[in-house]
Amino acid sequence: MRKGESTRALIVARAAEVFNVQGVGGAAISDIMAATGLKKGGIYNHFASKEELALASFEHATAVLARRFAPVWEEQGVNVVRAFIETFRGYAQRPPLAGGCPVLNAAIDSDDTNPALRARAHAVAEEWQERLAAVLRGSQERGESRPEIDAVALASVIVASLEGALMLTKLSDDPQHLQWAADHLLDYLERAVCC
């Protein structure tokens, strides 16, 4: 790897956390400077603007998320859903990124500004739901799950519950909300699966 690329990777990695904690609008380049140890010139050598850096940083954040969730999609059948829930539960002890779930943050943080960033967050959330829905539908087709359940709806509920619990956990600084949500979803899943 060339010198510049490793520097660029460093910037992106640090900036991803800074942006995730402070928001894109709330973070100044000086914060990125402090986090990376580089000066302004060194940062603007790799990115034309703050927005470009923000986009690359979010891309990095989603890549970190993807790496965390990679084992989830390796599971078989409904175990995918269980692994997804457990992985989310792990956010409490071992967050993939400082500042919480980047999807949640990006959804709220960027209102109208940064439509690109918002689109990326949307894409990640959609991918999660689609994958979960596909697994649930497959389970139904194999007769392992109750057919009257709306797979798409359940996938949405799973993601929503976990993200919402993450928010409550962040707000109250109490990881219990995440545990409750995970337990609730697993419990609900048991009844939906067994037939």
Add this chain to the structure above:
Amino acid sequence: MRKGESTRALIVARAAEVFNVQGVGGAAISDIMAATGLKKGGIYNHFASKEELALASFEHATAVLARRFAPVWEEQGVNVVRAFIETFRGYAQRPPLAGGCPVLNAAIDSDDTNPALRARAHAVAEEWQERLAAVLRGSQERGESRPEIDAVALASVIVASLEGALMLTKLSDDPQHLQWAADHLLDYLERAVCC
């Protein structure tokens, strides 16, 4: 009401929406000026600082929320929970405030800055959960609900699911997520209640 007070009320009402949409840090006084038609002097006559205005605005936002939820707490027994869920479902068509749920926004928007604002949002979320938990516990004590359910946990799950669904709705601009979450919770509730 004196002249000044009505002006103050106007400022707070408009500022609440502006802050809810753009965030406290992202909103400039000039935005408040545009929203109220007043000039800077007119605003700073009523509030010492932007932060003070933000606090008063959030107070206003919670008051609006409280008014919206007032009928909920008038219900009897578990109907309180059902009414709570339905009220949340109504967010999609008729949001109490432009920009979405102020609790959700405040939870994400204010990371470390504005600890007072964060505390207020936390208090609202806690109040919701405590009231729902109390209702559920009362229902259990009266033998109307299954005793093995953790009332506090369920209250947390309800709030988390709805707030999370609100986030997904905002992210995808699709109110369906909220519907799914509400349906799911009502469905779950039915099974918990009937015995």
Add this chain to the structure above:
Amino acid sequence: MRKGESTRALIVARAAEVFNVQGVGGAAISDIMAATGLKKGGIYNHFASKEELALASFEHATAVLARRFAPVWEEQGVNVVRAFIETFRGYAQRPPLAGGCPVLNAAIDSDDTNPALRARAHAVAEEWQERLAAVLRGSQERGESRPEIDAVALASVIVASLEGALMLTKLSDDPQHLQWAADHLLDYLERAVCC
């Protein structure tokens, strides 16, 4: 005078010296900040850009020059020329502006950039020459000076000699060059006048 106007006048007065010493391109806004005690916002409140400030500053510089030279034009006949030379000679002890003659500086400093500034400097130099030439021509018409002398040329020589001597004085830090030039011109004038 309103508050802002006095501030503006202060900025212009200080900036005129800074620009005259360091040149427009060589002077940073931070130098103006240090010279005025104001911060950047306070300066840019009064001027849209550095160039606009530079123009206003040069306008101030020419006004200072005009005030210094005002008594010169009050003189009668060829005494105007003598007074002009003596006033220039006074530059050595009491420069009208720190950094030397703004006309000389502007002529060299602004090569292609700042054509407006260059035009102003040109106008001042032209005015001097025209006034001197008019005086000399009047003297010739009254028969007080030798008619074979080219008034326009002599006016040019006077200004050129004094500005050039000013340059040598600046370069060698020796006011003698200015004295020599003044003495030479006065001596030459004597022979041209008496007939």
Add this chain to the structure above:
Amino acid sequence: MRKGESTRALIVARAAEVFNVQGVGGAAISDIMAATGLKKGGIYNHFASKEELALASFEHATAVLARRFAPVWEEQGVNVVRAFIETFRGYAQRPPLAGGCPVLNAAIDSDDTNPALRARAHAVAEEWQERLAAVLRGSQERGESRPEIDAVALASVIVASLEGALMLTKLSDDPQHLQWAADHLLDYLERAVCC
């Protein structure tokens, strides 16, 4: 001449013009790059810093001047002075260096910065005056010139007049000023010489 030396000579020659036109502070390395066709690394291979390049460039500029003035000092007696004036007059049609007289430019351009450059310019101006003064003194000693004239002062006046006229010519883009100054000096010289 080795390859590197010819490159160095090319850089110096081009840079001398760039610096003479834009000033040392006003010229960027990128301007030198554009003028030479070299890249930054190619330039910094030969010069440790911009200032060192500026100094070498000014040295080159003075060498060009010296070559132009070499025939002047070959003349006999007061003809040296006449040749000096005529050579200066030739500046208008055939400037030795783009951007005007480097002595004049250096005197104004470098205020405090680049004291070395200033010293070089001073040395050139002094050398001119001393040589002219020596010639004039020699003429007086030989009884060819009026003894009451201050040779040193006249030398200063000659240089000052010509440099000042050069400035006016540059400012007004009219070579006439230079002609007038030359004519005036020659005319004055005639009267000083004849006895």
Add this chain to the structure above:
DNA sequence: ACGCACGGGACACCCCGTTCCT
């Protein structure tokens, strides 16, 4: 009570000089 101008401060982006690596 409200408008406006003013000043302080921070920030994004740009450009330049210099060094290092190739």
Add this chain to the structure above:
DNA sequence: AGGAACGGGGTGTCCCGTGCGT
């Protein structure tokens, strides 16, 4: 010798909060 990379400074803009005038 080329070119990327980095440090530093500079410009213009925005915003917050204050004070004066109305």
